[in-house]
Amino acid sequence: MAWGDPTVVSSEGTACSGAADPTACLAKLAELRPADGIFPDLDGYPHRATQVVYTRHDEVGAVTSAQELATFLKPITDAKTAGFLVRENGYDISCGGDERNARPSGDGFDIIGQIGGGCGRRDRTEDLLHVSKDGQITVLSSTVVERADPNCSPGRRPEGFAMAGASVDASPLGRFFAEAAELEAASVPAFLRLAEELAHHGAPADLVLHACDAARDEIRHTAMMTSLARRFGAEPSTPVVPPRPVRSLFDIALENAVEGCVHETHAALYATHQARHAADRRIRKVMKRIAEDETRHGALAWSVAAWIESLLSDEERARIDQARSDAVTTLMNGTAEPHPDVVRIAGAPSAAQASRLLHAVAGELWAA
Structure with missing residues (x-):
């Protein structure tokens, strides 16, 4: 059963069958509210927690962990x-x-x-x-x-970044948010470098300013995701991003086409879905704020593309268009089914939902 809004997922047999006082047994069962579950409530923030509740004659109890479940079910x-x-x-x-x-x-x-x-x-x-x-x-x-594929994760990743990832011993939700925190942290130097390079090449001041603002957003996102990762028992890795020299306009545009126009737009789409579908109230609130920021980051990427690509040759623009198209194809071919906890509690789209979202955006935006 799932408590909060109690819902019977499945049942076997007849509750309180064989109890000396069936009425009292059923009343006790109706009032049972275990504090923990196989997917437990943590840090005082409620979400749907799964338990197996049972009756044995007059006994009423609950199984609240995978280890207890094995003991309960055996033989x-x-x-x-x-x-x-x-x-x-x-x-x-x-x-x-x-x-x-x-x-x-x-x-x-x-x-x-x-x-x-x-x-x-x-x-x-x-x-x-x-x-x-x-x-x-x-x-x-x-x-x-x-x-x-670490590279299919939403968001802007800097050149030279290699994702360390969360411990395989962490819970699915812990791993999910720890890896999100690492990606958010890696986006900070990515935007700082973008701002520096835009300024070096004489970009409009508002583009430089918005890149700096995006770096500050990513610092806040890192703190949010780190808090959620720790809430679910995982510690994010600290990204290592080596310093790089200022690049040419073409190289900046090439990275921006993939990491900005595709991945930042994807990040905004993904976060918006989480903000609407997460069963956990705190996660919905966090993802709503992040979705708003990522939408601005995606718009920034398209503004950067419009400025830089106007200065490039037809051949260079064709190569950038191809890179953007290839990145979209990689995303569409990379959808896989997340862990059920990540879908239900964190609001991540299922493989089918992710595919539909990506195809919709590809038709309306990336095909333009």
């Missing part, structure tokens, strides 16, 4: 229970569901599941898992089915 004697445990540990079940996927093996079941993938540091793998009778999950083999 694992059927494929449906084995599949449920695997899913609650973050896997997507492959090959048509639990019963068709799982097969008895040794003291339990073997199941194929997929985990990871999308923007970030972790590959998406298809794992052969063994679920023992006592609820222990062991990875028997693992095959990479989709390489993770």
